Amino acid sequence: MNQISDAAHSYMLFYRKQNNSSMLIYHFSFYLVSFVGHMPLQRPSPSDVLKGFVNEAKNETGSINATPKTQQKKGIPIPPQVVMQPFTSKNISRINGKAKMKSDVDESEGFCDLKYGSYCIWREENREEMHDSMVKKLKDQLFVARAYFPSIVKIPAQSKLSGEFKQNIQEVERVLSESTTDADLPPEIQKKSRRMEAVIARAKSVSLDCNNIDKKLRQIFDLTEDEANFHMKQSAFLYQLAVQTMPKSLHCLSMRLTVEYFRDHLFDKELSEKYSDPTLQHYVIFSNNVIASSVVINSTVVHAIDTVNQVFHVLTDWQNYYAMKHWFLRNTFRDAVVQVLNIEDPDSYGKATLSHLTLPVEFRVSFPSNDSAPAINNRTQYVSIFSHSHYLLPEIFKNLEKVVVLDDDVVVQQDLSALWSLNMGGKVTGAIEICSVKMDQLRSYLGDHSFQKHSCSWMSGLNVIDLARWRDLDISETYWKLVKEQVSMKEGSALLATLLTFQDQIYALDRVWVLSGLGHDYGLDIEGIKKAAVLHYNGNMKPWLDLGIPKYKEYWKKFLNHEDQYLSECNVNR
Incomplete structure (x- = not known):
């Protein structure tokens, strides 16, 4: 073995000086195959080998073009079962994404011997760059x-x-x-x-x-x-903490708008006739996020065929009221009008007020696909439902008979006017049903109350509400009664009361209206996203957060006004 390694070393030194890597491969393969296969060979002496190298180097045609007979005459042994590979794609080694011939590859990268496998090619093509x-x-x-x-x-x-x-x-x-x-x-x-x-x-x-x-x-x-x-x-x-705290950029925007509201004293346009006209299309948004509610309104207006009949009502709290007012006074949305209401103002709506604004409630529900499935295969669904504030709608909008409620984490991609001609067959609200989450699977929240076990749960996000039917059935009274019964159950009381209140009162909207999951599901189909009328970012990873899923953020960001002075100063456009 020492003799083989000595001769191999002599081969490498000679051909490295001659810069002839092709002959190095050819002759070194002879000794390599001999060693691996343990084949007895008549090895020439080192002096004969070096003489053959010198004679071969002097040959003008080169040793690669020499015939076996010529090589045998010159004293160079012919290695058995070694075939020179023709110029094909198999002879190419890929390094850093670039194809190189074996003769051009640096010796430090090594060569790929296809006869014994091509792991080195796979390794180079699948090598990942190590950061830091x-x-x-x-x-x-x-x-x-x-x-x-x-x-x-x-x-x-x-x-x-x-x-x-x-x-x-x-x-x-x-x-x-x-x-x-x-x-x-x-x-x-x-x-x-x-x-x-x-x-x-x-x-x-x-x-x-x-x-x-x-x-x-x-x-x-x-x-x-x-x-x-x-x-x-x-x-x-x-x-x-990150998903529950307002980002610094949005806090900056809200503070700047509040200060500017009291500094500029913009003329507050009074359009009370449109605000209460039941013949118009009324959209309601519960939000304490200026930029999120603006995206909802802007995306709805951009895709609307006719915006003259559109009226938007933004229901917010004391803290964000003046910022909302200033934002929607200085921004226009084609022919649509926007009304900002403070739901916490006790002097505005009488008993139709709350001590604080409550936004749609999201519940994270996890359960196995089947009884024997391991915990790692658990399915997770974020179910968003009405909050306490939603049950004030019939009293706040006493003159209206029908409204469409939009959550502030949605983006509209199509015209929604067809919702106003929808016949819900006497149902109180139209919503997207989630049949992957049955009522029976929520029995830990529903307790001993009677409910239809195999009926589907439903989602807020896009909801068509028949306020006249709501008043007839006294839905709000039923809800508050159920909430009082569940005083000890803090988290699940809203879910229990809402699901039981609207049992048998849900009109199932066609699923093409809303695609949900953009706030937690990384595996949504891009084509399905493009076709959906409304995108719902339910989940923790909202599009205005740094934690938002990057590939879904673009559908939300394109409805921002990137030229707005306040957005630039507060770094909201990043």
């Missing part, structure tokens, strides 16, 4: 250094090494405390890494008790696992 590789390398070095350091310190003769160890560990710890990506690292980090690597290498050469190293490694591993669990819990907490 230096930070990861430093963390690995620090992990190993901490394992060796306690044992090195205990050896008096290695005091100098332990001092260097301690210094390098402190330097790397300080760098990692200030840097999380490679871009944050200082310029001299390569030198620090090399010094740490050299110290670790010296520590490995010292005779140590392996049991101590093993114990320290296990201890560090346990601490790392505890730290990972802590960060996982912290991440979950911060995620919930």
